[in-house]
Amino acid sequence: MKKKWDIKLEVLGGLLALLWLVPFYLMFVNSFKSKKEIFMDTISLPEAWSFDNYITAFEELDFMRTLFNSLLITIISVVLIIFFSAMAAYALSRAKSRLSTVLFFTFVAAMLIPFQSVMIPLVTVFGQFEMLNRGGLIFMYLGFGASLSIFLYHGALNNIPRSLDEAATIDGANRWQVFWHIIFPVLKPITVTVAILNIIWIWNDYLLPSLVINTPGSETIPLKMFFFFGEYTKQWHLALAGLTLAIVPVIIFYFFAQREIIKGVSDGAVK
Amino acid sequence: MRTKDLSYWLFLAPVLLALTLVVIVPMLLGVYYSFTTWNGINTGEFVGFQNYINLFKDERFLDSLWFTTKFSIVSVILINIIGLSLALLVTGRVRSSKLLRTTFFMPNLIGGLILGFIWQFIFIKVFASIGEIIGMESLQGWLSTTDTGFWGLVILMSWQMAGYIMVIYIAYLEGMPKELLEVSEIDGASTFQRFRYIIFPLVAPAFTVSMFLTLSNSFKLYDQNLSLTGGGPYNSTEMVAMEIFKTAFTQNDFAYAQAKAVIFFVIVAIIALVQVYLNKRKEVEM
Numbered sequence: 001m002k003k004k005w006d007i008k009l010e011v012l013g014g015l016l017a018l019l020w021l022v023p024f025y026l027m028f029v030n031s032f033k034s035k036k037e038i039f040m041d042t043i044s045l046p047e048a049w050s051f052d053n054y055i056t057a058f059e060e061l062d063f064m065r066t067l068f069n070s071l072l073i074t075i076i077s078v079v080l081i082i083f084f085s086a087m088a089a090y091a092l093s094r095a096k097s098r099l100s101t102v103l104f105f106t107f108v109a110a111m112l113i114p115f116q117s118v119m120i121p122l123v124t125v126f127g128q129f130e131m132l133n134r135g136g137l138i139f140m141y142l143g144f145g146a147s148l149s150i151f152l153y154h155g156a157l158n159n160i161p162r163s164l165d166e167a168a169t170i171d172g173a174n175r176w177q178v179f180w181h182i183i184f185p186v187l188k189p190i191t192v193t194v195a196i197l198n199i200i201w202i203w204n205d206y207l208l209p210s211l212v213i214n215t216p217g218s219e220t221i222p223l224k225m226f227f228f229f230g231e232y233t234k235q236w237h238l239a240l241a242g243l244t245l246a247i248v249p250v251i252i253f254y255f256f257a258q259r260e261i262i263k264g265v266s267d268g269a270v271k
Numbered sequence: 272m273r274t275k276d277l278s279y280w281l282f283l284a285p286v287l288l289a290l291t292l293v294v295i296v297p298m299l300l301g302v303y304y305s306f307t308t309w310n311g312i313n314t315g316e317f318v319g320f321q322n323y324i325n326l327f328k329d330e331r332f333l334d335s336l337w338f339t340t341k342f343s344i345v346s347v348i349l350i351n352i353i354g355l356s357l358a359l360l361v362t363g364r365v366r367s368s369k370l371l372r373t374t375f376f377m378p379n380l381i382g383g384l385i386l387g388f389i390w391q392f393i394f395i396k397v398f399a400s401i402g403e404i405i406g407m408e409s410l411q412g413w414l415s416t417t418d419t420g421f422w423g424l425v426i427l428m429s430w431q432m433a434g435y436i437m438v439i440y441i442a443y444l445e446g447m448p449k450e451l452l453e454v455s456e457i458d459g460a461s462t463f464q465r466f467r468y469i470i471f472p473l474v475a476p477a478f479t480v481s482m483f484l485t486l487s488n489s490f491k492l493y494d495q496n497l498s499l500t501g502g503g504p505y506n507s508t509e510m511v512a513m514e515i516f517k518t519a520f521t522q523n524d525f526a527y528a529q530a531k532a533v534i535f536f537v538i539v540a541i542i543a544l545v546q547v548y549l550n551k552r553k554e555v556e557m
Binding site: 030095112179204265270 | 293535
């Protein structure tokens with residue numbers, strides 16, 4: 001039976017989609033207005049499409065450097081999480097024993113702990129060892145991100161027959177070679193899911209970096225977003241331009257990987 | 272590979288070290304500190320349950336707990352209704368299905384902090400402009416009262432998370448046997464009947480997943496709370512996560528904040544364990 005086209009549903013969907021996009025539209029349109037214009041009216045189009053706000057925001061946010069910091073921290077953290085979690089999950093899934101079960105359970109149980117419950121001791125302990133810097137932050141992301149990633153890899157590994165490992169071992173490959181050349185490539189679909197979930201989380205994370213690396217020059221994009229919100233004055237015209245700048249990299253990423261992103265998020269939640 | 276092999280431990284070492292130092296040690300230390308007068312530097316003295324006793328007399332903490340609970344209940348209901356509706360819409364007879372999914376899901380890729388700022392602009396500035404044009408007083412001064420702050424947070428969260436929940440419902444809806452729906456349609460079942468007797472029972476497992484996901488996300492909310500209302504006016508829209516943060520880093524009351532953090536953990540863990548229990552029970556039934 002072929003699906004009939006339901007025009008009413010189509011129109012309803014279109015209207016709802018517009019409603020979903022209105023916040024972004026309002027941010028975008030008003031980011032071109034002067035301070036005075038925003039004060040007068042936030043609904044109509046700007047009198048002139050001036051890039052002044054963008055130029056100021058770009059400079060004040062030190063945008064290229066901030067973007068670089070975000071990219072650096074996200075990429076290194078996600079690569080380490082993928083790599084070490086896959087290795088750990090491989091060991092746990094291949095050496096079946098009570099110890100492996102206990103360790104796996106520990107990783108899963110750690111997912112129950114909300115960040116706020118460990119935040120205060122974490123920061124004081126790492127502070128005592130002078131580890132409140134980018135290196136420390138990346139290490140913390142490994143600690144917080146490993147659980148879900150190991151859980152996902154473990155599920156996938158249980159579906160890969162051990163005969164694959166054994167065949168390679170007979171051919172003379174060692175543990176490391178088996179993992180790296182045989183198993184890891186087969187795990188690619190789940191690696192994409194793990195990568196996407198961790199990228200979205202780390203890229204947007206605010207609280208942890210605000211406690212760990214809030215020093216001039218090393219801020220990530222979320223940390224810079226408070227720049228135009230003073231205690232008494234809000235510079236909306238600059239803030240909106242800054243917010244738009246912050247969203248652009250995400251939109252580009254979404255444009256190129258939307259299928260993988262939606263699939264990854266769905267797999268990550270349902271499993 | 273066996274557990275006594277060196278390779279087993281080498282493969283596990285990096286994540287074990289990270290999990291231990293980042294999660295397990297701080298958690299255990301935190302529980303210990305919550306029974307002391309710890310100030311971040313010195314452990315201080317052991318005070319037993321004193322911090323916990325104070326906490327149940329602390330109106331600001333109890334208010335934030337109540338606000339968080341109210342917010343979570345309303346959000347869970349709204350997000351799931353909207354999310355399921357969107358899922359039914361985009362899996363229905365529409366041609367723009369993919370474009371719609373992409374649009375509804377988009378807010379989830381952007382950080383809560385940024386979304387909160389965008390909505391702060393809408394509630395404060397745009398609402399005021401619209402109110403002026405159509406002459407509606409109630410659109411002025413949003414986020415400056417507890418109620419408008421509450422609904423502001425609910426609107427923001429529903430707008431953001433409905434698309435996420437939609438994706439989960441879609442996964443279940445698309446896994447549904449199509450023949451069943453077609454046969455029921457041929458047999459003359461109405462749209463309502465098909466929803467009630469076929470779709471609903473089949474997506475029931477999605478409800479458990481989605482409900483708990485929204486519940487725990489709403490309960491732990493911090494970024495959106497910070498950028499949309501900042502807890503104001505007069506801390507009346509402050510949620511638990513923010514209250515813990517302020518107790519620790521604004522009032523520098525570390526041990527007391529940690530006691531709140533332990534209670535927070537217990538509540539979040541109970542929510543999660545109830546979900547695990549319900550899922551297990553379902554599996555047995557099937």
